[in-house]
Amino acid sequence: MHGSKLNQEATITYSQSYSAKIISAFFSQNDGITGQQIISLSPVKQVNFFVLKELFDEWQGEIQKFKSPYFDYENDDVNQALKTLINTLSKNILITKEDFQPLLEKAVTNTLQLLYDPAGYYTQVLMDSDALDKAQELKSNSKYIKLHKALFDDLLIKLGKNTGTKQTIEAAASDYTGYETELAENVALFERTLALEILEKQVAVDELPMPEPLDELEEVLSMDEPKVATPPADTSSSKEINDEFEPIADLQEEEVDEEEDGLSTNVNEQYKEDIRTLNQRYEEKEKEKTVAAVLETQSLSNLKNNININQRYMFVNDLFDGDDQDYEIAMDEVEHCDSFDSSVELLVQNYAKKHDWDMNSDEVKELLKVIFKRFR
Template sequence: MTKQMILDQDYIDSYSRDFSQIICDNHFTHRKYISGQEIIELTHSFQLNLMVIRELFEDWQKQTDSFSKNPYFDFQDNVVKEALSTFMNVLSRSIKIEKIDFEPLLGRAVGKTILLAVDPVTFIESVLEEGHKEPASYVKELKKYIKWYRESWVPAAEDWAADTGSLFWKQKLYEGFEKESDDSSQPLALLAPLQEVLTLNFDTLIKDIPEESKPDVFAEVEKEVEEEPKHYIVEKTEVVIEEQEVESSNHIQEDEAPTEKRIETIDPSIVWAKFDAEENPYMKGSISHLKEGMGINQRIMFTKRLFQGNPDLMDQAIFELDATDSFFEAIDLLNRSFVLSLNWDIHSEEVLELLQLIFRKYDEV
């Protein structure tokens, strides 16, 4: 993540194509199209899934801008603007992409996700220097789709939006990432979900770095990777993306792989009755978003014990749970997407605390 690193773009392009082919071959085996909902649930890397949505809307915005330059109509008319905005919002909930069009879109998103993880300074610089008519709105959208390293890049991006002619934002950006450069394990942790699909060779990815300045962790990862890439099938879940993102729909996909022992699932009626009978007023309807009631120790515990030490997977779970409309829908999502696949002990302390948070979100005072 240091400024001296040079990334092998040819390798990134090759890896992105291979990765996209694996994912698309898996998804489109029995499907002709992919929807917005399915894109959000596509891989275990929530950041990559969001990057795909961002690429989609970036392309769409370019087409809309080109369309609005038609000389025969007044696109500045308020009625036209309102109608166009309504049309775009409706259309955003009707994403339907064939494999031939989706595979290169996913490939671009994979390449940008790798760059964001390994060299975030370069990535943020490039997206801000592209030039935008409404910088403040652009940064707002960027914060919606770029979740990694937010504390390091958001202050600089907001300075850029306030004064795009000044270069002081670059200094703030570099300063924001100074502490990140000391944590050489961060890119490996962020890209771990991609490694589940296809192993990523960091020695090939990062080139022209003297051995004394290259983090040892990059060499260590090569000892751990398998010779053959690993494939996986992601179980579908439910999620809502606000504004121009994707509207949720109900999906239930049964796990086709046989299990040797039956995993106990959560009964929402029993759990609700248990919490509803408790006298503690703190338990009732005190949070609107799960993160509001989640302490640092709880976050660490949930990540480590429930989500296999993967903070990206936990963030995705919390996002999806917050998008549900009721306690019963949230518990159904937990059972289908996490309890079974991650082999949770539903009587454990960490599961109980997570259920308490969900109860507090949906119970009425």
């Protein structure tokens, strides 16, 4: 299903309708939205980070307005003063409903394009860029990419080998194996708010739903706020003022601090919601009639044999502190559990505490996903 053909008109209409629901729910109780609130606004994490990317891009344009041929912007005092102003503003984001709506709509549209056709999305992004170093141009967006991340990382590596951009993207997309899983998961997240039918084979142009007016929407959405893992810090030593505005890093550092303060001392209680969400997610996937969905929900006869090399490397290093023997013992124990819930209980009691797992991390969720298939 790589490169699924999107109905562009349906995609735009859906983005407007989806955004209208999200905005109506949020602004019925708030006059403005802050950076922290943006991070957890939509159940689809990529939407939230694309909003921040749009905000960052807009802010880069604002930074240029500071510059003038009549002043020395290379002066240390001037440079430091601007950096202080920029960092202060980045921690005091506040956007009204009217100004936020176009940011959200564009973020939803870009997320849908990346979700269904990642190769087409990156081709468009890189072809529209004037940068000579395509790998570096793409790397500058790494903190905002949360969807099809394995493809993104592989693309960065391949772009560094000086091959043609289009051919490189096609090669990376061809090697990518996580497409169907991420597609199903994120479609389910979108549909918690609004049914998603935007492919050419799904939508007739004359049957497109019109977006609901914001002022007439009264339903407040009930949604779980997804936790967001802290992105890697930017170690760039560049002195460009544009690089100083990084709301993602500032916002997420504060968010993680707040989350840690509110963690329950009972680890089992902390993960009940994760288990419930995983079960709901895979029950929804069972209802799909595609061959990929059927294969996705089939039980694994042997857990360790169905964990690929990349997954094993990730689990051992990120979850078991590089201890291969501990990992092997844990997988053997899970293999002999009689249910998904009992296997999670085992991991929580014997390994999560021992290795200080963050159960909202991508690594833990990936492991739970593999184990879940073991008991289907």
